[in-house]
Amino acid sequence: MATVAAVIASTHHPFYYRASTATGADRPPFADEWVAKIEAFRETLTKARPDILVMVGSDHFHQLWLDNMPQFLVGKAPYFDANWYNEEREFGLPRMRLAGDEQLASHILRNGLDAGFDLAFSNELRIDHSITCPIITLRPDADLPIVPIYTNIFAPPLPRPGRFVELGRTIRQLVESWPIDKRVAIIGTGHLSLELGGPRQFGEHGPDPDFDRKAVDWIASGDLDGCLSEVTLDSLHQPGNATHGFMDFMLMMGAAGAGAKADHVDSLDLFHTMEAYFTWYPNGVPA
Amino acid sequence: MSKYLLDKFLYTVDRDPALVERYREDPAGTVAWWEQERANEILNCAVAEKSTWLSFTDDERKALREHDHVALFGLGAHPFLTLTLFIAMFERDHGPLEYQKTYGRVLQEHYSLPYPDIAT
Numbered sequence: 001m002a003t004v005a006a007v008i009a010s011t012h013h014p015f016y017y018r019a020s021t022a023t024g025a026d027r028p029p030f031a032d033e034w035v036a037k038i039e040a041f042r043e044t045l046t047k048a049r050p051d052i053l054v055m056v057g058s059d060h061f062h063q064l065w066l067d068n069m070p071q072f073l074v075g076k077a078p079y080f081d082a083n084w085y086n087e088e089r090e091f092g093l094p095r096m097r098l099a100g101d102e103q104l105a106s107h108i109l110r111n112g113l114d115a116g117f118d119l120a121f122s123n124e125l126r127i128d129h130s131i132t133c134p135i136i137t138l139r140p141d142a143d144l145p146i147v148p149i150y151t152n153i154f155a156p157p158l159p160r161p162g163r164f165v166e167l168g169r170t171i172r173q174l175v176e177s178w179p180i181d182k183r184v185a186i187i188g189t190g191h192l193s194l195e196l197g198g199p200r201q202f203g204e205h206g207p208d209p210d211f212d213r214k215a216v217d218w219i220a221s222g223d224l225d226g227c228l229s230e231v232t233l234d235s236l237h238q239p240g241n242a243t244h245g246f247m248d249f250m251l252m253m254g255a256a257g258a259g260a261k262a263d264h265v266d267s268l269d270l271f272h273t274m275e276a277y278f279t280w281y282p283n284g285v286p287a
Numbered sequence: 288m289s290k291y292l293l294d295k296f297l298y299t300v301d302r303d304p305a306l307v308e309r310y311r312e313d314p315a316g317t318v319a320w321w322e323q324e325r326a327n328e329i330l331n332c333a334v335a336e337k338s339t340w341l342s343f344t345d346d347e348r349k350a351l352r353e354h355d356h357v358a359l360f361g362l363g364a365h366p367f368l369t370l371t372l373f374i375a376m377f378e379r380d381h382g383p384l385e386y387q388k389t390y391g392r393v394l395q396e397h398y399s400l401p402y403p404d405i406a407t
Contacts, residue, residue: 060367061367061368065298065330066291086301086371086375089304089375090374090375155365155407156405156406156407195391196366196367196370197356197360197369197370197390198366198394198398198402199394199398199399201370201390201391202387202388202390237400237401237402242366242367
């Protein structure tokens with residue numbers, strides 16, 4: 001049977017790549033601290049010795065469009081090309097190509113459908129920075145096969161928060177029921193409070209530092225009940241107009257399990273948005 | 288109201304480097320051409336199978352022709368699409384993050400919660 005080697009939840013900041021590779025006058029003052037935190041975070045994945053990465057993210061109107069919008073989609077292909085022209089243009093992200101694990105993708109699709117999630121699928125998916133940012137931060141060699149899973153946090157009507165939690169639980173169960181002896185890390189990225197294209201964007205901090213503090217506590221302590229009692233589709237408009245991306249963190253809380261305290265917790269207060277990094281080891285902290 | 292079509296304009300222009308430049312330099316001409324030639328193309332279908340019913344309202348056409356991100360926000364265009372395309376067109380004329388900050392500040396003068404609905 002497959003083992004869940006680690007569950008990892010992270011923000012996906014598209015500026016990290018440029019900030020971390022910039023030198024001299026171009027290097028922002030926060031870059032060194034950011035890189036140090038990312039390197040410590042990366043070590044938590046390295047230590048887990050994964051063979052395959054299940055990567056949960058959200059397409060930012062790249063391949064998925066309003067004429068045919070899935071709520072949850074699994075990529076099943078031998079390869080995934082990655083990053084798009086507008087991500088090169090705005091963030092300087094490199095083009096990448098990642099291998100896919102079709103066997104695990106098939107298992108997730110078949111058994112996810114049977115578990116009550118009408119998962120869409122794609123056999124030719126170009127993935128975007130919601131998945132490549134954590135590859136860049138956590139596995140920069142990009143040497144492991146992935147199964148990408150996209151969620152709709154972007155184009156209403158959206159599934160409700162509880163559905164994301166339930167999908168996270170289900171993904172964990174599906175990985176654990178895969179009858180192949182591999183170590184699988186489940187990695188998902190979302191946002192804390194975030195405003196994009198609205199009045200509160202690009203401030204000194206994220207648009208709602210109180211929400212961010214609360215969110216980090218919910219995630220770090222696995223407080224799903226507390227989180228679900230306060231977070232609704234309506235409430236998420238308050239902390240920032242792109243904060244529905246927090247539901248991908250809730251999905252990862254579902255994958256980690258109710259009450260599961262994260263084994264690694266870190267955050268970084270940046271302009272515009274707060275970064276946050278969490279790792280759980282469901283089968284014990286690796287030596 | 289055709290929020291979907293506003294979003295379709297922003298989306299299809301943003302992903303095409305030549306169209307980004309064309310819309311920056313000639314917004315009125317680009318909007319007129321796009322509405323005539325592209326508005327009804329279904330993106331994943333042969334051109335011959337295009338739609339027959341999509342057009343902008345006067346307010347929507349005006350907001351696009353005037354590069355008016357405040358009006359687009361008010362009309363319920365998806366803020367991520369507007370922001371991404373407008374950064375591509377105008378960030379180059381400003382210092383680092385200056386454009387993004389001004390973009391937000393101008394919106395503050397017109398909008399507070401709850402924001403216009405972006406559901407299509």
